[in-house]
Amino acid sequence: MKAAFKRGTAVTLKDIPLRDLAPDEIRVKVQACGICGTDLHVNPTEGEQESPFGHEAAGVVMEKGCGVTCLEVGQPVVIESATPCGFCSYCKNTQQELCTDIKSFWYSGYFGLAEEMITPAITAIPCDDLPPHVACLSEPLGVAIDLVRLADIRPESNVLLLGPGPIGLMALSIVRRMGARRVFVSGHRVSTVRVALAERLGVDGFFDPDETPLAEVDFDCNIDRILVTAPPPTLADACEVACKGGIISFIGIGWGDAAFTRFDANAFHFKKLQLRASFASPALYTPLALQYLREGVVEGEALISHRFPLDRVAEAMDMARDSSRAVKVIVEP
Amino acid sequence: MKAAFKRGTAVTLKDIPLRDLAPDEIRVKVQACGICGTDLHVNPTEGEQESPFGHEAAGVVMEKGCGVTCLEVGQPVVIESATPCGFCSYCKNTQQELCTDIKSFWYSGYFGLAEEMITPAITAIPCDDLPPHVACLSEPLGVAIDLVRLADIRPESNVLLLGPGPIGLMALSIVRRMGARRVFVSGHRVSTVRVALAERLGVDGFFDPDETPLAEVDFDCNIDRILVTAPPPTLADACEVACKGGIISFIGIGWGDAAFTRFDANAFHFKKLQLRASFASPALYTPLALQYLREGVVEGEALISHRFPLDRVAEAMDMARDSSRAVKVIVEP
Amino acid sequence: MKAAFKRGTAVTLKDIPLRDLAPDEIRVKVQACGICGTDLHVNPTEGEQESPFGHEAAGVVMEKGCGVTCLEVGQPVVIESATPCGFCSYCKNTQQELCTDIKSFWYSGYFGLAEEMITPAITAIPCDDLPPHVACLSEPLGVAIDLVRLADIRPESNVLLLGPGPIGLMALSIVRRMGARRVFVSGHRVSTVRVALAERLGVDGFFDPDETPLAEVDFDCNIDRILVTAPPPTLADACEVACKGGIISFIGIGWGDAAFTRFDANAFHFKKLQLRASFASPALYTPLALQYLREGVVEGEALISHRFPLDRVAEAMDMARDSSRAVKVIVEP
Amino acid sequence: MKAAFKRGTAVTLKDIPLRDLAPDEIRVKVQACGICGTDLHVNPTEGEQESPFGHEAAGVVMEKGCGVTCLEVGQPVVIESATPCGFCSYCKNTQQELCTDIKSFWYSGYFGLAEEMITPAITAIPCDDLPPHVACLSEPLGVAIDLVRLADIRPESNVLLLGPGPIGLMALSIVRRMGARRVFVSGHRVSTVRVALAERLGVDGFFDPDETPLAEVDFDCNIDRILVTAPPPTLADACEVACKGGIISFIGIGWGDAAFTRFDANAFHFKKLQLRASFASPALYTPLALQYLREGVVEGEALISHRFPLDRVAEAMDMARDSSRAVKVIVEP
Numbered sequence A, B, C, D: 001m002k003a004a005f006k007r008g009t010a011v012t013l014k015d016i017p018l019r020d021l022a023p024d025e026i027r028v029k030v031q032a033c034g035i036c037g038t039d040l041h042v043n044p045t046e047g048e049q050e051s052p053f054g055h056e057a058a059g060v061v062m063e064k065g066c067g068v069t070c071l072e073v074g075q076p077v078v079i080e081s082a083t084p085c086g087f088c089s090y091c092k093n094t095q096q097e098l099c100t101d102i103k104s105f106w107y108s109g110y111f112g113l114a115e116e117m118i119t120p121a122i123t124a125i126p127c128d129d130l131p132p133h134v135a136c137l138s139e140p141l142g143v144a145i146d147l148v149r150l151a152d153i154r155p156e157s158n159v160l161l162l163g164p165g166p167i168g169l170m171a172l173s174i175v176r177r178m179g180a181r182r183v184f185v186s187g188h189r190v191s192t193v194r195v196a197l198a199e200r201l202g203v204d205g206f207f208d209p210d211e212t213p214l215a216e217v218d219f220d221c222n223i224d225r226i227l228v229t230a231p232p233p234t235l236a237d238a239c240e241v242a243c244k245g246g247i248i249s250f251i252g253i254g255w256g257d258a259a260f261t262r263f264d265a266n267a268f269h270f271k272k273l274q275l276r277a278s279f280a281s282p283a284l285y286t287p288l289a290l291q292y293l294r295e296g297v298v299e300g301e302a303l304i305s306h307r308f309p310l311d312r313v314a315e316a317m318d319m320a321r322d323s324s325r326a327v328k329v330i331v332e333p
Helices: A037-041 A137-150 A166-179 A191-200 A234-239 A264-269 A284-296 A310-321 B037-041 B140-150 B166-177 B192-201 B233-241 B265-270 B284-293 B310-321 C037-041 C138-151 C168-178 C192-201 C234-242 C265-270 C286-295 C312-319 D037-041 D137-149 D166-177 D192-201 D234-241 D265-270 D284-294 D310-321
Strands: A004-009 A009-017 A026-036 A057-065 A075-080 A116-120 A124-126 A156-162 A182-186 A205-207 A227-228 A247-250 A260-264 A274-277 A305-307 A328-332 B004-006 B010-015 B025-034 B057-064 B075-077 B117-118 B124-126 B158-162 B181-185 B205-209 B225-227 B247-250 B260-264 B274-277 B304-309 B328-332 C002-007 C009-014 C026-035 C057-064 C075-079 C118-119 C124-126 C158-162 C182-186 C206-208 C225-228 C245-248 C260-264 C274-277 C305-310 C328-332 D004-008 D008-014 D025-034 D058-066 D076-079 D117-122 D124-126 D158-162 D181-188 D206-207 D227-230 D248-252 D258-263 D274-277 D304-309 D326-331
Touching: A004 A310, A009 A310, A026 A075, A037 A310, A037 B274, A057 A116, A075 A137, A116 B247, A116 B310, A124 A284, A137 A166, A137 A227, A137 A247, A137 A284, A156 A234, A166 A182, A166 A191, A166 A227, A191 A205, A227 A234, A234 A247, A234 A260, A234 A264, A234 D265, A260 A264, A264 D258, A264 D274, A274 B140, A274 D265, A305 A310, A310 A328, A328 C286, B004 B310, B004 C124, B010 B205, B010 B310, B037 B310, B057 B117, B075 B140, B124 B284, B140 B166, B140 B225, B140 B247, B140 B284, B166 B181, B166 B192, B166 B225, B181 D227, B192 B205, B225 B233, B233 B247, B233 B260, B233 B265, B233 C265, B260 B265, B260 C265, B265 C234, B265 C260, B265 C274, B274 C265, B304 B310, B304 C312, C002 C312, C009 C312, C026 C075, C037 C312, C057 C118, C057 C182, C075 C138, C124 C286, C138 C168, C138 C225, C138 C245, C138 C286, C158 C168, C158 C234, C168 C182, C168 C225, C225 C234, C234 C245, C234 C260, C234 C265, C260 C265, C305 C312, C312 C328, D004 D310, D008 D310, D025 D076, D037 D310, D058 D117, D076 D137, D124 D284, D137 D166, D137 D227, D137 D248, D158 D166, D158 D234, D166 D181, D166 D192, D166 D227, D192 D206, D227 D234, D234 D258, D234 D265, D258 D265, D304 D310, D310 D326
Parallel strands: A156 A182, A156 A227, A182 A205, A227 A247, A247 A274, A305 A328, B158 B181, B158 B225, B181 B205, B225 B247, B247 B274, B304 B328, C158 C182, C158 C225, C182 C206, C225 C245, C245 C274, C305 C328, D158 D181, D158 D227, D181 D206, D227 D248, D248 D274, D304 D326
Antiparallel strands: A004 A009, A026 A057, A026 A116, A026 A328, A057 A075, A075 A124, A260 D258, A274 D274, B004 B010, B025 B057, B025 B117, B025 B328, B057 B075, B075 B124, B260 C260, B274 C274, C002 C009, C026 C057, C026 C118, C026 C328, C057 C075, C075 C124, D004 D008, D025 D058, D025 D117, D025 D326, D058 D076, D076 D124
16 A cells, blocks of 8 residues: 655655554554645655655544454544553552553554554544545644644633734634633734734734844733743743743744744742643643544634645645645645 | 342342353452442332442452453452443543443452352453552542542642541542642541541541531632532532632432532532542553552552451441441451 | 711612721722622611622722731722731631631621712722623632532533523533533523523533423433532432532522421432632632633623613612523623 | 841941821831841842841830721730732732732831831731741741642642751641641761751651662652752752652742853653742732741741841841751840
8 A cells, every 4th residue: 555755855645554453453544634834844854764654544444453343344443653552550549641551553653744654542522523634634624623722721811822823823712712801912923824814813922033032022911821832042032021920831842943942041940930831742632622622712724725636745844844735734634 | 159138228148040151251259349438329228129249349360261361360459340341432532531431340240259250351450469458449449530630639738528427538538648738628637537437538627517507617728629428519618719710620420309408509610629520430540540559549458347257248348337336348258 | 088887778869978098998989799699688688787899890900008008009900809818827727728817898887889989998809801890700709619629520420500690601611611520500491581591501411300300301311419509409409410429519598497408318419519618708710811802711702692871770670680681791981 | 226137247236216107107116027038149249238137026016007997006916028909900810919009117127136126017916826936937938838739739749848947847747737747858978966856756767868869869759849049050950859740839030140051951841840939929818827937837946046136137047047056046125
């Protein structure tokens, strides 16, 4: 079957064989797979070995291992990119977020940008009432849900979102739904479709840090909640803008020097700030994410800017890289 | 293999066959099984069909279904009486306590007071560093942990425990470990071994409600946390004794009229009380319970008053019923 | 100056003298005072001494004691009916809700249904940007905020409100703002203006318990949050309707037998319910309540069905008693 | 009256006049005042104007303003260094920790290292059952309580304390009381009295970062809670040592470059860490701190290494600077 592989910026389709299933695995025919920002960074240099990728998949169960009792062949499912094992000490102590034996297709070598994939049954969640290209958004939406939960949003919160990419826009939708008092967005104005979408979802102000340093913006209120989906160095800005008692939740990683953050710990101390890292691996809220998509809390169709068949996956990747035109790009094998 | 069955107060051993394992099941040789207060109420009337029972088991894995990858034959384990499935919407949304597809031997017909039992693999937790008669205490200890967690104990809390049975005494140990300021116990003085054990664990006062109504006791401090392991009608006492802002957590059920509680809602309102029900099904903290036993936070050996072989299970049940002499009674097949 | 007094159902205006201020007191010219359900129950029998009443007041500072530094003569204010002292051990330990030395006009003998009142300065909160008849709603709104906070509402919550009186309707507004998934209301259909207002605020279903017992209603979803502003006996219904893991927050008191609640503690236990009493004395969220009124989270004008001058206070009381016609009734001295 | 003033490292006593009291103020005869680490940094350079200092005071009320009703002349009190006003929007919304109108002697110009001080009455807390030199420890102990609360310590927590100064040792006492599983301390071995005291309070390991970099220490368990009372640059170590899901709470400020912290945000992200700043201004737990001292949760006498009369305040300051010999130094005017 055909699967996408990446090395440097080159993306190619290769024919690869499928192996037999382990007792707890299933084989899934992929119907849709989203492209995530981290996909663009897989194997960044030419020198490395090429790898399969894609981790936001929805499809149909084609076959199951002998030990799988919770799923049927023919069932439409979404696939979590990482799932708590349910068995380790953390899972059994109600701390699945710290699971030490995460289950994922990641270790199987079969990823989502392919005709088929092999994955542990526990990573699959039945979903027969959303089209696959929308259902597969549950993966990044789970990330957004975790980011928002960490920030403890209330109706009186004045929220600033740094980074209106797909996950940021999903977080914006949720924060609006939760009745936050004000929601501001900081991003690059060149990303016109994202700016337009943010404005449609409802923002009280959009700021481009290239036009005005964030610390000089007059928000006309205290910013007490900040959601960061931008690279780590922006955390210094977040610390500067946050008011006393502020909470900053963040996702996202940086490469090289951008992996480090440096900020004024005195100000952090005197303002009683909190910095909380969100990392939604294992996935924690997939059924809730599906419910949000089903009920329009997050409008899946509105977030999808482009859809490509699998044989145009290279083109899909180029589009996903172009933040002036793309929001969410979906590949449909 | 031999298994205990109960009807009315009669307990007998019967030889029963073992069936084949489903893919996700294991067969366990039982080495120890505690007797719980609810066991005494199984099939209370003579007219009913006799039933197997016993749900606090530890033993060794003898055989496993084809889909079981997380356990090995020969491994010592404790068995949870109910385990979150890890797959339903509640489990996947981090609310396993509301699991809608609980896994348990309960549905297999093979219980813990027997030579062997069949149970879903996910209910078994490896434990090779505690003797089985101590390890099996993890089941009621998980109940005690949940009861205590709900009550939000702090170093400045003045705690009252209603019901110094095995679970109450475990809760007492934990509350002491958490540094609670005062811990009082209300129970029947006739339960001499339980009173003695409570005093050894450290109590600031022991009261017998048959000597002095709880509402007339002078605690010389505000009681702001109450743990109830006594029948529901005692909740009215708890509401009366609790100070403003108090939290009452409770477990336990009543039969007939004792299933109902009635209290002064005005007082409840003006005192801003909270009543929180603990029901540790599914089990949530088994690895933590094992850690508490291992490290002496709860002294397992001290709680065990009697140990019987399986063929004296009827005698064990009689002893468990005699709260003047017994604390925890263990059966060792 | 003129002040309203009540005995039985008789309400009269009397001329009473004002005394000198203590150092920490202020004298306030009352501009608006809401009528609360509890006002209708003041001195219910003819035999008692007549009393002044009214505790939802807004007005203007006329005079201040020598020790008052935080307010100026001429300043428009709202008056909290009870205020944490800021000095007792509870207040200084961040538990003002348990304040043991609450400050209030209640002890001064001068209440809100009067031309003027005397009250501790700490009970007054400056508010110059809302008309007094709206500003005085901050008192009951603080009650509604506390009720809602206790219930831990989330976007996925299915909420049931028992009792669409003024506080219930305020709670409904907040819960809608917080994005609750479903909100149902149980009340009497004869209260037509309240039903109409609830429907305007947005309800997913209105049920009259006189038509269909609550336990027989098909909500088509799990009710996991219940807000009760109805008399205590309705708590049994709430316990019956609540799904596993449900939280019931309640305010309100009953007279005579209606002070008691009785429910099935077994079901409460197996469903892991929580019952949490809200009693907003001392007041805790007055500035937030004013903000909600200012920004339309709660629409003050929409909740006010009638306004009367002080010399028609008896008529105002009769109207407030008629739940088929009145929502919130305001008296403007 | 005599008061201590500081410029550079020079500390001198000067005779200064007392002014009249404002209506909400009291005059206190100081009986004991602790020296805090930040006192050593007041006016660090010779060029600045000399300033009064000392903010950990206990004494007796000598006189009160006309508006003071909550205190009597002759009453022994401790003085909070900063107190929530009880009147601003944050205070009235239950967020006193964000009070925007903090009350303190700080603005009066009269500090604790003096024969007398003038302070707002609301900053004084009656305390007649502890000797003044112990009672004045309530100020730093309130800091320690806030630091520990932020860290959410549980019986299963493995805690690392960075900085066994007086506040760190107080935190250690509390954490032990709360039953933490393991408590490790990182400090300088040259501070022999502090090391000895830490060991007496109970540590599972003491490490000197000058001997072994913290990141190379084998703790033989996951460090999931870190309390930092050391300068901000140590936060990078804390982030490196913390296990997945770890919480780092910190106090303390740095001068110059030491005000900045830089750490690997990728690791912070992947480990889902939380960094929470504690800054106990305003003071929040003074009555609880007094209770802890009264009941021996924190042993005040054991923490006090030296006591000096006021005319030897310069000597007291030198001693406080010598961490090899001093823990807490108290001056008794």
